[in-house]
Amino acid sequence: MPIVTLTTDFGLQDFYVGLIKAAILSEDEQLNIVDISHNVNVYDIVQGAYILKNCFAEFPVGTVHIVSINNYGTKQPCFLAVRYAGHYFIGPDNGIFSLLFDKIGEGDVYELDFAGQDGFPIKHIFAKAVRHITGGMPFNEIGFPVDEIEERISFQPVVSATQIRGAIVHIDNYENVISNISKSSFERVRDGRKFSVFFKRNNPIKQISKYYNDVAIGEPLCFFNASGYLEIAINMGKAASLLGLEVEDTIQVDFH
Numbered sequence: 110m111p112i113v114t115l116t117t118d119f120g121l122q123d124f125y126v127g128l129i130k131a132a133i134l135s136e137d138e139q140l141n142i143v144d145i146s147h148n149v150n151v152y153d154i155v156q157g158a159y160i161l162k163n164c165f166a167e168f169p170v171g172t173v174h175i176v177s178i179n180n181y182g183t184k185q186p187c188f189l190a191v192r193y194a195g196h197y198f199i200g201p202d203n204g205i206f207s208l209l210f211d212k213i214g215e216g217d218v219y220e221l222d223f224a225g226q227d228g229f230p231i232k233h234i235f236a237k238a239v240r241h242i243t244g245g246m247p248f249n250e251i252g253f254p255v256d257e258i259e260e261r262i263s264f265q266p267v268v269s270a271t272q273i274r275g276a277i278v279h280i281d282n283y284e285n286v287i288s289n290i291s292k293s294s295f296e297r298v299r300d301g302r303k304f305s306v307f308f309k310r311n312n313p314i315k316q317i318s319k320y321y322n323d324v325a326i327g328e329p330l331c332f333f334n335a336s337g338y339l340e341i342a343i344n345m346g347k348a349a350s351l352l353g354l355e356v357e358d359t360i361q362v363d364f365h
Contacts, residue, residue, distance in 0.1 A: 110139055110140070110141045111137075111140055111141065111171070111173065111243040112141045112142075112143060112168060112169060112171075112173070113140050113141070113142050113143070113172070113173045113175060113239055113243070114143045114144075114165070114168065114172060114173070115129065115130075115142065115143070115147070115175050115177070116146055116147075116157055116160060116161045116176045116177070116178070117129075117146075117149065117176070117177040117178060118147075118149040118150065118152060118157065118177070118178045119147050119177065120148060121147055121148070125229070126144075126147055128229055128232050129175070129177070129231070129232050129235055129236075130142055132233060132235065132236035133239050135236065136236045136237070137239075137240060137243060137244075140243060143168075145161060145164060145174075152179040152182065153178065153179075154178050154179055154182075154203060154204055154205040155208060155261075155263070155278065155356075156279060156356075157176060157178040157205060159208075159278060159279045159287075160279075161174060161176055161209060162208070163335075165196055165198075166196075168196070170196065171196070172196050173196075173197045173198075173199065173239050173242050173243060174196060174197065174198045174199070175198075175199045175200065175235050175239070176198060176199070176201075176205060176209075177200060177201070177231060177235070178200070178203075178205060179201065179203050179205075180200075180201045180203070182201070182203040183201075183202070183259065187201065187202040187220060187223065187259075188200065188201055188202065188220070188223060188234050188238075189201070189202045189206065189218055189220055189221065189252075189255065189258065190218075190219045190221055190238050190242070190248075190251045190252055191206055191210075191213060191218050191219075192214075192217040192218075192248055193209075193213060193214075193217065197242050197248075199221075199234075199235055199238045199239065202220070202259045203259055203261075204259045204260060204261025205261070206218075206258050206259075207259065207260045207261050207263075208261055208263050216254065218254070218255040218256075218258060219248070219252035219253060219254060220253045220255050221234050221237075221238055221252045222234075222252060222253075238251060263289075264276045264289055264357070265289065266289055268294060268298060270298070271298075271363065271364050271365070272298075272361065272362065272363050272364065273290055273294060273295065273298055273361070273362045274359060274361050274362075275288045275290040275359070275360045275361070275362075276288065276289055276357055276358065276360060277355065277356050278338075279356065280354070280355075280356060283342075283347070284347035284349040284350055285341070285349075286308075286340065286341040286342070286352070286354050287334060287336075287339075288339045288340070288360040290338060290339040290360060291337055291338055291339075292333040292337045292338070292339070295333075295339060298362075298364060299364055300364075302364045302365060303364070303365055304362055305363050305365070306331050306339070306341070306361070306362050307360075307363065308341060308352065308354060308358065308359070308360050308361070309352065309353050309354060311329070311352050314329060314330065314331045314341070317332055318330040318331065318332045319332060320332075321342060321344045321345070324344050325344065326344050326346075327343065327344065327345065327346055328343065328344055329342070329343050329348065330344065339360065341360070
C-alpha cells in the first residue's frame with residue numbers, strides 16, 4: 110500500500126487538510142496517508158523543512174511526501190515534483206526544496222501543470238501528482254523538466270580553530286531549542302578540549318548531557334538530539350521562554 114505523507118501550515122482548525130486528503134483518496138482510496146505535521150508556523154518554510162528533513166528518510170523508499178507551506182509566496186505560483194534518495198516530494202517552488210536537499214540530481218525536478226485550476230487548486234495538483242507516482246507511471250512524464258529551483262539560503266555555522274558560532278533553527282513543542290551545530294563538527298573542532306556553550310546573557314553550559322534528567326529539575330542542559338544537532342533544554346521546563354531564546358539567536362561554543 111503506497112504511503113503519502115503530509116506536512117503543512119494549515120493547522121487543524123479548518124477544512125483544508127480534509128480537502129487535500131479527500132482529493133488524494135478520490136484518486137486512489139487504497140493509499141495510506143500519514144500526517145507528519147499540520148502545525149508548522151504559517152508561511153515558515155524553514156521550520157517546515159527542518160521537520161520534514163529530519164524524518165522523511167525513516168519512511169520506506171518510494172514514499173510520496175506532500176509539503177504545503179506558503180504555497181503562494183512567489184509572484185508566479187509554481188509547484189514541483191522532486192525525486193530524491195528514492196523518495197518523491199510534491200510542493201511549491203518557494204525555496205523549501207533548497208532547504209530540504211543538499212543537491213538534486215539532473216532530471217529529478219519537474220514543474221506541475223497549474224493551468225485551469227480554480228477553487229482550491231492545490232488539491233487537484235497534489236492528487237494528480239500522487240496518482241501519477243503511485244500508479245507507476247514514468248516520473249519524467251509528470252510535468253515539465255526544470256533546471257533551476259527557487260533558492261533559500263540557510264543559516265550555516267561559522268567555524269574556526271577555537272569556536273563554532275551557530276544559530277537557533279527550531280524550537281519544538283516542549284520549547285527545547287535546537288541549533289544548527291552538528292555533533293560531527295563539534296567533535297572535530299573540539300579535539301578533546303574543554304568547552305563552554307554561550308547563549309544570550311545566560312550562564313554558559315560546560316558539559317554535554319545524555320538525558321534530560323542528568324541535571325536537577327529546572328536546570329538547563331545541552332545534548333545532541335536524535336538528529337545529531339546541539340540542543341539546549343531545561344529538565345521539566347521550557348528553555349525558550351525561561352532563557353529568552355528565539356529562532357535565529359546565536360549559539361556560540363568556545364573551546365579551550
